Amino acid sequence: MPDRVVVIGGGAAGLMAAGRAAERAARVLLVEKTGRLGQKLALSGGGHGNITHMSDVPSFLEHIDPRKDFLGPALRRFGPREVVAFFEKRGLPIAIEEDGRVFPASRNAHDVVAALRAWCLEGGVQFRFNSPVQEIIVRDGAVCAVKTADGKAISASAVVLAAGGMSYPHTGSSGDGYRLAGALGHTIVPPRPGLVPLVIQEAWCAALRGVSLKGVIGWMEQGGRRLAKAQGDIVFTHFGLSGPLALSLSLHLGEALEAGPVALWLDWVPSLTQEALEEFLMRRAAEAGQGRLANALQAFLPKSLAEALMAECGLAVDLTLGQLRAASRRRLVERLKRCPLTVVGTLPLEQATITLGGVALDEVDPHTMASRRVRGLYLAGELLAVWGDTGGYNLQIAWTTGYVAGEEAAGLVLSREMDARL
Secondary structure, three states: OOOOEEEEOOOHHHHHHHHHHHHOOOOEEEEOOOOOOOOOHHHHHHHOOOOEEOOOHHHHHOOEEOOHHHHHHHHHHOOHHHHHHHHHHOOOOEEEOOOOEEEEOOOOHHHHHHHHHHHHHHOOOEEEOOOOEEEEEEEOOEEEEEEEOOOOEEEOOEEEEOOOOOOOHHHOOOOHHHHHHHHOOOOEEEEEEEOOOEEEOOHHHHOOOOOEEEEEEEEEEEOOEEEEEEEEEEEEOOOEEEOHHHHHHHOOOOOHHHHOOEEEEEEOOOOOOHHHHHHHHHHHHHHOOOOEHHHHHOOOOOHHHHHHHHHHOOOOOOOEHHHOOHHHHHHHHHHHHOEEEEEEEEOOHHHOOEEEEEEOHHHEOOOOOEEOOOEOEEEOHHHEOOEEOOOOHHHHHHHHHHHHHHHHHHHHHHHHHHHHHO
């Protein structure tokens, strides 16, 4: 039987790996545990398909953790510009937002899945659905077959493992990749939730469920040490905070919560300094002393949030501007610029956007995505212990690692075929 590449996983990284390997004229079989391709991909960007973030490589890498150096070589081969050109070449119009986020012009992530599926079919990729992989079989230190749950062995000269992480398990990402890689001797960095909403201790936050605010600055500290700082939109929930700012900050919690609660500070009005806010309130008091303070604060905040912050400062919600004393004004302005909250947890991994952790990067060649433990094994996508910020960075990691893994796996297979002819 001719040599072939077997790709495990029909998500973003798996489809990219299969399509690229087939494009290089390798024989390719993609094995997917569920009955559909790209289920998690179809949810990306809230279903709108935030496929990447347009920037140059150095700027892109500033949003990557924990090791920017690992992704650099592959990203220079297939980065954001190459991804945009790739989809446009395949008839998918692209829209680039002012903030750099990239979407299909249709704002429909299913169109991204369809474009990848069509590309794979054009290249001759074969699909096997409803086939969970039980084992990757190794002989003499090299992959030779993939065994599915029904006991069947599928011969393989190269395997691309792109089975995803553990978030959104209903889409098929239930940690199979970690099990398979671990069984072959790879070290697995313990998985934990990433890009996940924060659970906040303060009860007044829950009372604001559904209220949102744009451009908030937040920073986290523990034991006098700054953990992270970011800016973005925020949404109050019944358990705490969600929205891009909360998700971004969650990436930097690490193991801090194991040591206890984490202090979160929020600047609700980053466009003004503390002095400028005080001047605004004094000017409004001079102009309209009988006007309500809560109404004046609506220049910056939703009314319900303004009233909640006033209550936290011990101020009556019907307080007028003229009744606001200097000490109370300073206390309120301090709360607007440095509002203290307490992070006591996150939502569980199953409800996270991505999984942090995975296959240790020291055991993967950053130039080829090849395993340093087993010959012929390549690893790609979310199962690698590298991740990015919200806004398209993680899908770019999937495209980049999948593309390189597929290309290199095909190169291995084709070189073996050539050697066999000689």
